[in-house]
Amino acid sequence: MPLGNLIIAGAVLFSGGSAHKFLTLCKHASIQMFSIGTYMKIQSLYLVPTIEDVWQRGQLHLFTAAKESGEPLRLGGDGRCCSPGHTAKYLSYTLMDLKTNKILDTQLVQKNEVRNSYAMELEGLQRGLARIAEEELQISHLVTDRHSQIKKFMREVHPEIIHWFDCWHIAKGTFYMFF
Incomplete structure (x- = not known):
């Protein structure tokens, strides 16, 4: 070569x-x-x-540092689709440690893996949380957008994690209601 x-x-x-x-x-x-x-x-x-x-x-280095800190993680999560609306074929879901501003995990979800494109964001979050759990890391807080499936999932499956909504998404939604 x-x-x-x-x-x-x-x-x-x-x-x-x-x-x-x-x-x-x-x-x-x-x-x-x-x-x-x-x-x-x-x-x-x-x-x-x-x-x-x-x-x-x-990623292994970041997980090791998170374990050594001994503190539970405060994560921010969001998905990004390859195209707007419900026609997206791919979604990448990213989990970021809000204390260090480092990306801990990213998951790629393809539309044919879930029932529809709306379900891709929840699937990405579930995979990301599973990856964090594999490393035996604890999560105290999670900030996401106001996705209704994620809200229900966090309330029913992970009530031990405090779930917050990202204020940017709330402000954007409020803006569109008035204009």
Whole structure:
């Protein structure tokens, strides 16, 4: 594997660029470059496994630090869909430690894994809380948006966790009621 190929493929991926656009640019500028197939192979064989390894080691470090603090976690959770409305195919749900402002966990949910796109946010939260529980970490507070399924889930399944609503979401909802 030529080192230059690995560096260029990494630069495209890590900068959030499009491999197709980059390779088209190189073609129009008459710059000799690898094919899209080679890019995909480099990405799947080297780059993605490296990203996963770095993420897992960093996450383990954060979990260890949280355990050593001996304090229960105060988490903020929110989901982000790939598109607005109920047509979303993917949702990433993120749990952040509000004391350290560090992302402790992120979960990707696909629409076909749940009954509809509205249920993706609850599924993401459930997976994230399960991951935190695997590490035997305690949670004292959780801040989320006003998702009705999450509200019910927290009340019925996790009454030991104090559940708060994010004031930004409340303010946004109030604004839309008046304007």
